[in-house]
Amino acid sequence: MGSRRPDRRGFLKGSAALAGGLTVGAVEPALGQTPAPGGFIKGSDERVAYGERSRFVTSVRIAHGGRPSPDEFGLDFHIATPLQDSVGVITPSSLHYVGTTRGSFVPDIDPREHRLMIHGMVDRPLTFTMEDLKRLPSVTRMHFIECAGNRSRRQQTSIQETHGMTSCAEWTGVLLSVLLKEAGVKDRGTWIVAEGVEEVKGASSIPMAKAMDDCLVCYGMNGEAVRPQQGFPLRLLVPGFEGIFATKYLRRVKVVDRYYMTYNDYGHLRRDPEGAALGYQIGPKSVITFPSAGQQLPGRGFYEVSGLAWSGGGAVGRVEVSTDGGRRWMDAEIRGTAHRMAHTRFSFQWNWDGTETELLSRCTDELGQVQPTRAQIAEFFNAPGVPGQDNSIQPWRIASDGSVHNAIA
Numbered sequence: 392m393g394s395r396r397p398d399r400r401g402f403l404k405g406s407a408a409l410a411g412g413l414t415v416g417a418v419e420p421a422l423g424q425t426p427a428p429g430g431f432i433k434g435s436d437e438r439v440a441y442g443e444r445s446r447f448v449t450s451v452r453i454a455h456g457g458r459p460s461p462d463e464f465g466l467d468f469h470i471a472t473p474l475q476d477s478v479g480v481i482t483p484s485s486l487h488y489v490g491t492t493r494g495s496f497v498p499d500i501d502p503r504e505h506r507l508m509i510h511g512m513v514d515r516p517l518t519f520t521m522e523d524l525k526r527l528p529s530v531t532r533m534h535f536i537e538c539a540g541n542r543s544r545r546q547q548t549s550i551q552e553t554h555g556m557t558s559c560a561e562w563t564g565v566l567l568s569v570l571l572k573e574a575g576v577k578d579r580g581t582w583i584v585a586e587g588v589e590e591v592k593g594a595s596s597i598p599m600a601k602a603m604d605d606c607l608v609c610y611g612m613n614g615e616a617v618r619p620q621q622g623f624p625l626r627l628l629v630p631g632f633e634g635i636f637a638t639k640y641l642r643r644v645k646v647v648d649r650y651y652m653t654y655n656d657y658g659h660l661r662r663d664p665e666g667a668a669l670g671y672q673i674g675p676k677s678v679i680t681f682p683s684a685g686q687q688l689p690g691r692g693f694y695e696v697s698g699l700a701w702s703g704g705g706a707v708g709r710v711e712v713s714t715d716g717g718r719r720w721m722d723a724e725i726r727g728t729a730h731r732m733a734h735t736r737f738s739f740q741w742n743w744d745g746t747e748t749e750l751l752s753r754c755t756d757e758l759g760q761v762q763p764t765r766a767q768i769a770e771f772f773n774a775p776g777v778p779g780q781d782n783s784i785q786p787w788r789i790a791s792d793g794s795v796h797n798a799i800a
């Protein structure tokens with residue numbers, strides 16, 4: 392399975408030859424003035440105070456997994472982000488996916504009342520107000536979150552259904568290590584349990600090495616306060632780990648000496664320590680966002696194939712694309728900077744000849760971990776009753792009429 396870089400000059404020559412006729416067929420030669428807008432958007436106090444998008448932009452989140460959000464009691468369950476419309480790597484806060492452990496109310500927290508307690512096996516138990524936290528040294532980092540249940544199934548007809556339970560934002564807050572060092576972790580403290588404010592608590596056990604490495608206690612998201620659905624006023628971020636560890640409405644971090652069974656646990660307990668550790672971390676993954684299932688190509692010719700890649704293991708090192716169902720793989724271009732544990736945009740220049748084919752993408756992270764095929768993952772996961780992530784390669788079928796379909800057999 393050799394990989395080849397697309398030949399840039401060859402590509403440009405090819406498209407120039409086609410540009411005279413069919414390739415970028417829809418682009419017309421300039422003949423006169425471009426149309427003027429029919430109206431204008433009237434100013435309002437609300438639009439001055441807090442902007443809104445164009446009424447022509449209609450991309451929305453959808454309830455996910457066959458359970459309504461909101462339900463009859465006003466609870467949200469899983470809500471999926473419209474990846475098919477994404478550009479760049481930041482998910483707008485209004486479109487960030489929402490994951491709840493068992494269906495949850497969104498607590499309405501007054502940040503002046505909110506407290507974060509660090510206790511358990513520490514020298515000095517501490518309680519922080521939001522003001523206290525904002526006085527401490529901060530970091531700002533790009534990170535994805537992905538629900539472990541984000542998986543593609545045959546019957547799904549859009550990328551929003553197959554992959555919409557992941558998003559990427561710019562997060563700002565204090566490193567958890569700063570708070571833990573302030574409290575002074577005792578030698579026996581080898582795990583933490585992080586807990587949210589709800590009755591269900593959304594508590595998770597996290598190894599101390601991870602807590603001390605790069606976990607972030609966040610109050611900022613995409614340049615403003617974290618949104619209520621994402622954990623306002625404070626949420627934990629556990630970069631690269633399954634989304635369930637990223638405790639929202641964080642109010643307590645307890646230092647303990649063992650793994651705690653909590654309401655959140657499902658299949659994280661393994662005898663083999665290596666398997667257990669890897670069970671927390673999201674594997675290398677990628678998906679082509681355009682063209683993706685449910686979209687329609689207007690005709691043959693040039694397209695920039697574009698998608699997102701990410702890994703819990705670090706930065707994306709390489710993305711390959713196949714336009715012939717996986718026979719040949721070619722390097723895609725990384726657009727922008729590949730941040731660690733963050734969505735990374737890739738693109739690939741493609742001339743579609745109008746015949747039916749399958750598009751696939753494959754991510755390799757900086758550790759050298761390669762995104763598996765669906766057959767490979769089926770050996771371990773996806774068997775009935777076996778929990779675990781599915782980071783397998785997603786095939787999209789392009790029919791000869793330009794319609795795009797989920798090609799999972």
Ligand SMILES: Nc1nc2c(c(=O)[nH]1)N[C@H]1C(S)=C(S)[C@@H](COP(=O)(O)O)O[C@H]1N2
Pocket residue numbers: 487488489490491492493495536537538539558586587588589592593620621622633634635636637638639640
């Ligand atoms: N307090 C609390 N934290 C929580 C949850 C929850 O229900 N309550 N859900 C978890 C799950 S299952 C996921 S996938 C992520 C989703 O984060 P997001 O809603 O900001 O996308 O939050 C996690 N943190």
Ligand SMILES: [Mo]
Pocket residue numbers: 490491492537538539540634635
């Ligand atoms: Mo989740």
